[in-house]
Each structure stands twice: as structure tokens, then as C-alpha cells.
Amino acid sequence: MAEVVSFKRDGEGPAAGLVLSSRAGGVLRLTLNNPPANVLSIAMMEALHAALSQAGDDPSVRVVVIAATGQLFSAGHDLKEITAHRADADRGRAFFEKTMRLCADLMLKITHLPKPVIAEIDGLATAAGCQLVASCDLAICTDTATFCTPGVNIGLFCSTPMVAVSRAAHRKQAMEMLLTGETIDASTAKDFGLVNRIVPKQYLTQVVDKYASVIASKSPLTLKIGKEAFYRQLEMPLEAAYDYTAQVMVENMLAKDAAEGIGAFLDKRHPEWTGE
Incomplete structure (x- = not known):
């Protein structure tokens, strides 16, 4: 049964339930749990970062899986949260800098974690959500999963998602995603190099668990x-x-x-x- 990973923001009470944690042997599953969009708000990124840090320090954890509840894997940054801070005295600069720094730290945490991280994607992974997928060591998705970096459509180029996407996908395909902002299907994402495997929805967790278990059996x-x-x-x-x-x-x-x-x-x- 899953247990809730909680955290505290400075000066605030616990925000429980944003990331769910469950274990099966050496495999730790971290599930984004803020449907329908599973946005990477400050709170969500802090919760996921904390959960990954704990996993990195736990010698019994061999592999980490990042999954999500609902019909979207992640819609990226919380645009409502970002827009609200435009009313700040600095027009949101400090908050924007905090958001981008925290996002970069989260993606680097995945890369530097001394254990393999597998993304399990069912639904849409967009903008920073697509960045999260690209930052993981492996990615396995359903045949109905979709991906995009649509910032260009709203006047905000996906520059930070570009770092992970351009290192996972082939260069020209990454530029295609970034310049057009169009959504690609699972098959195209595999051709581009964003995902390793595509499986039917009903077998997604089973296939991911198999990969994770095989990897967890290694030194x-x-x-x-x-x-x-x-x-x-x-x-x-x-x-x-x-x-x-x-x-x-x-x-x-x-x-x-x-x-x-x-x-x-x-x-x-x-x-x-x-x-x-």
C-alpha cells in the first residue's frame, strides 16, 4: 500500500499527498498525485526533490520509478501560480528565478541520483513535464501517451525543457518540437529518442516493474x-x-x-x- 511523502515549505504546514511512495523490493515508485494536470508547482517540485533525496540516501532502494495519477503525466509548470506573481513588486522576477532554479535542481537530482530512474508515462507530458521524462534514465509509455514542448505557442520558449529534450532526442527532432510546439504521439516520441518502449495501457506498470526488477538485481x-x-x-x-x-x-x-x-x-x- 502506498504511503504519502510529505514535506514542509518554509513557514508553512505540511502539504501531504503530492507525491505517493510505494516499495516492491528494491524498486521505489514515486507517483505525482495532483490531478488532473500534475503541474510542477513549487510544492510539487519540492516534494519530488525531497522524495528523490531520501531514495538516494536509502541503500535498500536500487531503482526509482516516477509515475503519475490521472490522465496527464504532467502539464509542466503551474501557469496560474506563475501568473499570480506578476503582481509582485518585481513583476515576479524573484518567483520566476526560484521556479527555474528549483526545476533545474530537480532535473539535476535525477541525473546525479546514484540509482537508475525510470519514467512511466500514461497521458500527456508537456513542457517541464516533458523535461521530466527526458531527464529520466529510461522512459516507458503507453501507446496513447503524447509529448510536447509548447511554450512557443504562448510566447515562452521552452528553454529549460530544451536542455533535457535536446540531450534525449535527436537534435533536429528536438528543434522541431521546440519550434512548432506541436504534440507528438508515442510512436513519434520513440522515433525521436524520448522513450525506450511503448506498451498497451493495461500492461504499462507490469512492463515497467519488469525492467525495474531486472535492473535492481544488478550490483x-x-x-x-x-x-x-x-x-x-x-x-x-x-x-x-x-x-x-x-x-x-x-x-x-x-x-x-x-x-x-x-x-x-x-x-x-x-x-x-x-x-x-
């Missing part, structure tokens, strides 16, 4: 090393990337889990991971 140390190295080498020139990953491989080979894994393979037995 947690190896997953941590590999995820960090993957994102770091992407930003390097080719020769530097090889120099860096060669050293990563050496350090990985010296780990107890690598010795155990190789020994188990040679002995034709299942490895027993210690995370060391």
Missing part, C-alpha cells in the same frame, strides 16, 4: 559507477571520454562486486552483491 555499486560515467563522458571530447572511462573501468575492476561477479560467472552461479 548497486556497478549501477552507481555506470550511471555517473555515462553522463560525464557524454560531455567530453572522444579522446578524453576514453581516458576517463578507462580509469573508471580500472576502479570498477578493483571493486569487490566486480570480483564477485566475474567469479560467479566463471563458477556458473548467481553473484551475491555487497555494494562494495
